[in-house]
Amino acid sequence: MSDGEIVVSGLTKRYKTLLAVDGLSFSVRPGRVTGFLGPNGAGKTTTLRMLLNLVTPTSGTATIGGSRYADLRDPLRTVGAVLEASSAHKGRTGINHLRVICAAAGLPKKRADEALELVGLTPAAKRKFKGYSLGMRQRLGIAAAMLGDPRVLILDEPANGLDPEGIRWMRSLLQGLAREGRTVLVSSHLLSEMELLADDVVIIANGKLLRQGPMGEVVTSMTTTAHVRVRTPQADGLTAALSGLPGATVTPSSDNTLLVTGVEAPAIGKAALAAGVELHELTPERPDLEGVFLELTAGKAGIR
Amino acid sequence: MRLVRSELLKVRTVNTWWVFGLIALALWALTTGVNWLQTSVLANPPEGTPTDDAQFNAVREAPNIAANLYTSGQFLGLMIVMLIGVIVVTNEFAHQTATTTFLTNPRRTAVILAKLAAASIVGLLFWLVTTVLNFLVAPLILAAYDVPSQLGESALWQAILLNGLAYLLWAVIGVGFGVLIPSQLASTITTSALYIGGFFAGAILLGVFADRFGDWWNNLQLVIPPLASGLLVTGTDLPGSPPRWSGAAVLIAYALVAGLIGTLITRKRDIS
Numbered sequence: 001m002s003d004g005e006i007v008v009s010g011l012t013k014r015y016k017t018l019l020a021v022d023g024l025s026f027s028v029r030p031g032r033v034t035g036f037l038g039p040n041g042a043g044k045t046t047t048l049r050m051l052l053n054l055v056t057p058t059s060g061t062a063t064i065g066g067s068r069y070a071d072l073r074d075p076l077r078t079v080g081a082v083l084e085a086s087s088a089h090k091g092r093t094g095i096n097h098l099r100v101i102c103a104a105a106g107l108p109k110k111r112a113d114e115a116l117e118l119v120g121l122t123p124a125a126k127r128k129f130k131g132y133s134l135g136m137r138q139r140l141g142i143a144a145a146m147l148g149d150p151r152v153l154i155l156d157e158p159a160n161g162l163d164p165e166g167i168r169w170m171r172s173l174l175q176g177l178a179r180e181g182r183t184v185l186v187s188s189h190l191l192s193e194m195e196l197l198a199d200d201v202v203i204i205a206n207g208k209l210l211r212q213g214p215m216g217e218v219v220t221s222m223t224t225t226a227h228v229r230v231r232t233p234q235a236d237g238l239t240a241a242l243s244g245l246p247g248a249t250v251t252p253s254s255d256n257t258l259l260v261t262g263v264e265a266p267a268i269g270k271a272a273l274a275a276g277v278e279l280h281e282l283t284p285e286r287p288d289l290e291g292v293f294l295e296l297t298a299g300k301a302g303i304r
Numbered sequence: 305m306r307l308v309r310s311e312l313l314k315v316r317t318v319n320t321w322w323v324f325g326l327i328a329l330a331l332w333a334l335t336t337g338v339n340w341l342q343t344s345v346l347a348n349p350p351e352g353t354p355t356d357d358a359q360f361n362a363v364r365e366a367p368n369i370a371a372n373l374y375t376s377g378q379f380l381g382l383m384i385v386m387l388i389g390v391i392v393v394t395n396e397f398a399h400q401t402a403t404t405t406f407l408t409n410p411r412r413t414a415v416i417l418a419k420l421a422a423a424s425i426v427g428l429l430f431w432l433v434t435t436v437l438n439f440l441v442a443p444l445i446l447a448a449y450d451v452p453s454q455l456g457e458s459a460l461w462q463a464i465l466l467n468g469l470a471y472l473l474w475a476v477i478g479v480g481f482g483v484l485i486p487s488q489l490a491s492t493i494t495t496s497a498l499y500i501g502g503f504f505a506g507a508i509l510l511g512v513f514a515d516r517f518g519d520w521w522n523n524l525q526l527v528i529p530p531l532a533s534g535l536l537v538t539g540t541d542l543p544g545s546p547p548r549w550s551g552a553a554v555l556i557a558y559a560l561v562a563g564l565i566g567t568l569i570t571r572k573r574d575i576s
Contacts, residue, residue: 075407092314100314
């Protein structure tokens, strides 16, 4: 049995008037949580659906542990996927929804009860799906994905509709599963959540890869976003003082606030002291995922 | 096999089966009432009925009266079974469960075959229940008009078994249509309209054409599926109508085409 690495290679999907995914290549390693990011319409969902044989690629391949999804002998025992929250018959109970899947996958019926237990839905087992909240639907989706105890998990926007407690639960669940050596690929818009959750990131826009790698590397790769925020009542004086420092660039931000790049905070403090300029704030701002993401995808978002 | 079990579990775990069962039961009761009246007319034709119409006389033969009663409920029952076939497929799209279904088994041909099998089994169950009901009621009606029970007649048993075949085939046709028209609402309305409209429009038009241009037109009953299924249960072959086996052949052809097209489309379709 293979290690569960996901490899996407030259994947392309062309619809009539739209190139949804354009020669996309990346890989997802086991034992880590990988965040799959991109603006709306970037092609995330199409990519995931091609990976799972729901959408036929125009060209290129996507494999899980070396096999295409369609060629997996026991797909549910290899890959668990949560693609949309509202995917169960409204009139069917949660437990029966899982039993239908167990029957089709040849899994024992008791896996349905165990999976429901895992996501904390046991009390609602016999309630019909239409009575489930959005958060409960997400949990049921995760239960369905866990039925076959798969070594690869693929989740499309799993945090949608979860309350803060639910999001924290999901985070620890996914990180725990990754620690067990499983491959976890999660798409999301929620960048702050992703920064807490993911070890690696894959960022795409317009169907093309922008960045791939460990979270820390990707975030620091955009050095231009690293700056120091300085607040002072004597903005002009400080600007003059800093002009003497090599490499310093000063950008006025708002009243009394300057954003300084190219020099570190101690050098700014020293220059201010020497010039007798009063400082109210001196904050080095590390680039964060959101800043990097917005910078990378600027002008590439949205409607195509 | 486990896919068929899963599909049957899908049918069993929602309300659809018993709602449709109740509707079918009500429609059966209605049809049987009509057939009762018809039997009374056929058994004792009113004064002045012409006695030289070959088809009318054939319909009046005891085995054929019995066949009509023992297969009572067919016309609307077949429609219900067809709609169940439609719903077995369109539910997957209406409730977005197609994703889960094809994730669980990426071999789509197998999934559609399982749906065809499950719908056929449900269709046969509907046939079985209706037939049991007919066995309870038909002898009473026949006895009321002094017609012998006819249970020794092979024509009667043929009609009953061919009726079962019709239930099975219409379930298959329903599945095919469900794939063709994935929208549940559009699909159920279109198929019902085609079924009922096809029956009446076909019967009326062909009747008019046969009067005008000759009896040959009656043979075209065959190509209209709801009329073809009626042919299966006439008892003996009626003069002026195509033979029963041809009705079966046409239905099988329709079911094969529907099933085949459905499978091919499903193999190609993007699920999103």
